[in-house]
Structure formats: structure tokens, C-alpha cells
Amino acid sequence: MGAGRATIVGKTYFGCANARNKGTCNNRLSILQADLEGRVLSGLKDHLLHPDLIAEFARSYQEEYNRLAATIGQDHAKAGRDLAQVTKQIDAIVDAISNGMLQQSMKAKLDALEAQKATLEAKLAETDSNPPVLLHPDLAVMYRSKVADLTDALNEPSTRTESGEIIRRGKEGF
Structure with missing residues (x-):
């Protein structure tokens, strides 16, 4: 047996569970919660x-966009x-x-075709009115900015405790 998951071992410390x-583990080292969270964020x-x-x-992203397009x-x-x-x-x-061939079944078929035509016209109008979304040329810069924003948000004092709890729960919290 060996090391386990990190767990709270003191008021503000984490260590081996x-x-x-x-x-069952000899690792008695601990780390301050703030230091651990800082290292994780870093x-x-x-x-x-x-x-x-x-x-x-x-x-x-480009591959998936092209596939969808x-x-x-x-x-x-x-x-x-x-x-x-x-x-x-x-x-x-x-x-x-108009050539005099009117059957009752023709009326039902015509109604069904007219409904299908309206559906297809609506579908075509919808796709025509939505021009393709172009990828921003600075996508990598935007990504970098979003990650930096994430780090800032996780370090925001008003949400830091809640953010830390969500991160610590991991997949079990979903």
C-alpha cells in the first residue's frame, strides 16, 4: 500500500489520506491549502x-468547424x-x-406535398440567412486570454472558497 489522495489534515493543511x-503510508508531509491551490492553478x-x-x-476546433460546415x-x-x-x-x-383528371387521392397528395414544400423552403431560408462563422485570426491569443481570465476568476477572493471546493470535488461533484 502507498500514497493516497490528498485530504485535509489540519485546519489549513492537506496531506496523504x-x-x-x-x-498505510509513511508520507507525513503536509502542505498549506493556499500553497497547494496556488501550485494547482499555476x-x-x-x-x-x-x-x-x-x-x-x-x-x-478548425477540424470540427469544417466538418460541421x-x-x-x-x-x-x-x-x-x-x-x-x-x-x-x-x-x-x-x-x-387542369387536364380534367381530378381524383380524391390527388387532393390529399397535393396537400402533403405542399406541406413538405413549405418545410423545405423554411429549412433553406434558415440556412441561407445564417452566414458561416469565421474563426478569429487571433484564436490562440484569445485562448491564452481565456485561460488567464480563468486563473484570475479562480483567485478572486469573493469566489475563491467556492471555486476551490468545486475543484477539490472534481468529477464527483458533477
């Missing part, structure tokens, strides 16, 4: 701001093709009716 609670900041990580973030483009093209086909079917029914 196994040493404190089970006696480590997060250093790791999150590593140039390779920023480059990977920008690459991954392609999907939207394909969906728009398909809706356009479907609209052309529905319009052609409507025209054929209208031509048949």
Missing part, C-alpha cells in the same frame, strides 16, 4: 497555455434537391387536374 486515516495555467496545446486546440452545406444542397423534386410533383398533379 492513507497516512492520516489508515496508517500548473493548470502552465499546461493550458503550452504552445503545443494551443496549436492542438486551434487545429481540433460541410454537413450544413450537404444538408442545404439536399434540401434544395428535395424541394425541386417536390415542386415537380406538385406541378405534375396541378397539370393533371
Whole structure:
């Protein structure tokens, strides 16, 4: 047996949980809570701001953006093709009716096609009205700024205690 998770071992100190609670670890060292939290924040900041990580973030974001943009483009093209086909079917029914071929089933089919046409037109209008979002050329700088803002927010005296508790809970708190 060995080292365990860090736990509160004093009013403002953290240490090994196994040493404190089970006696199965010889590590009796402790660290001030403020020092531990400062080191964690510093480590997060250093790791999150590593140039390779920023480059990977920008690459991954661009890849996902391009995938979504392609999907939207394909969906728009398909809706356009479907609209052309529905319009052609409507025209054929209208031509048949104008030539004296009126059946009760034609009315129901025409109503269904008109509803489908309206849905497709709305979908096309929606995608046309939303121009693609362009990535900011200084994405890496913005990312750096957001990480710095995160560090500042976690160090803000009014929220520091709550932020620390959320971080300490980790995944168990979600």
C-alpha cells in the first residue's frame, strides 16, 4: 500500500489520506491549502497555455468547424434537391387536374406535398440567412486570454472558497 489522495489534515493543511486515516503510508508531509491551490492553478495555467496545446486546440476546433460546415452545406444542397423534386410533383398533379383528371387521392397528395414544400423552403431560408462563422485570426491569443481570465476568476477572493471546493470535488461533484 502507498500514497493516497490528498485530504485535509489540519485546519489549513492537506496531506496523504492513507497516512492520516489508515496508517498505510509513511508520507507525513503536509502542505498549506493556499500553497497547494496556488501550485494547482499555476500548473493548470502552465499546461493550458503550452504552445503545443494551443496549436492542438486551434487545429481540433478548425477540424470540427469544417466538418460541421460541410454537413450544413450537404444538408442545404439536399434540401434544395428535395424541394425541386417536390415542386415537380406538385406541378405534375396541378397539370393533371387542369387536364380534367381530378381524383380524391390527388387532393390529399397535393396537400402533403405542399406541406413538405413549405418545410423545405423554411429549412433553406434558415440556412441561407445564417452566414458561416469565421474563426478569429487571433484564436490562440484569445485562448491564452481565456485561460488567464480563468486563473484570475479562480483567485478572486469573493469566489475563491467556492471555486476551490468545486475543484477539490472534481468529477464527483458533477
